[in-house]
Amino acid sequence: MIPWLKKYPSKRCTAVNRRSGLRCKNPKAFGCKTCRYHGARKIQTSVNAPNYIHGENTKEALLERRRGLRELYKLYLLGLMCGMYKKGSRLRGRPPKG
Numbered sequence: 001m002i003p004w005l006k007k008y009p010s011k012r013c014t015a016v017n018r019r020s021g022l023r024c025k026n027p028k029a030f031g032c033k034t035c036r037y038h039g040a041r042k043i044q045t046s047v048n049a050p051n052y053i054h055g056e057n058t059k060e061a062l063l064e065r066r067r068g069l070r071e072l073y074k075l076y077l078l079g080l081m082c083g084m085y086k087k088g089s090r091l092r093g094r095p096p097k098g
């Protein structure tokens, strides 16, 4: 058994072995009563996922950031056409796709 499970018995899997009558020694899966071996199938995604911290790198956030960069690049190209920038000045990194 994992040492920290002795400290927190409520976080232990509730499945019981039919033959021996002993309780499973694995920790519960996130948001479930049992461990992953005993049928925990509750898959958490996006905001409910256990590793979700700030949402900075979610698919939606990445798409929004990419859209913003594309807009900035368009403005930069407009500025180049209007002569706002010196010849040879460049943005950092490669231009965004699309």
Ligand SMILES: [Zn+2]
Residues within 6 Å of the ligand: 013, 014, 015, 024, 025, 026, 034, 035, 036, 037, 038
């Ligand atoms: Zn179990």
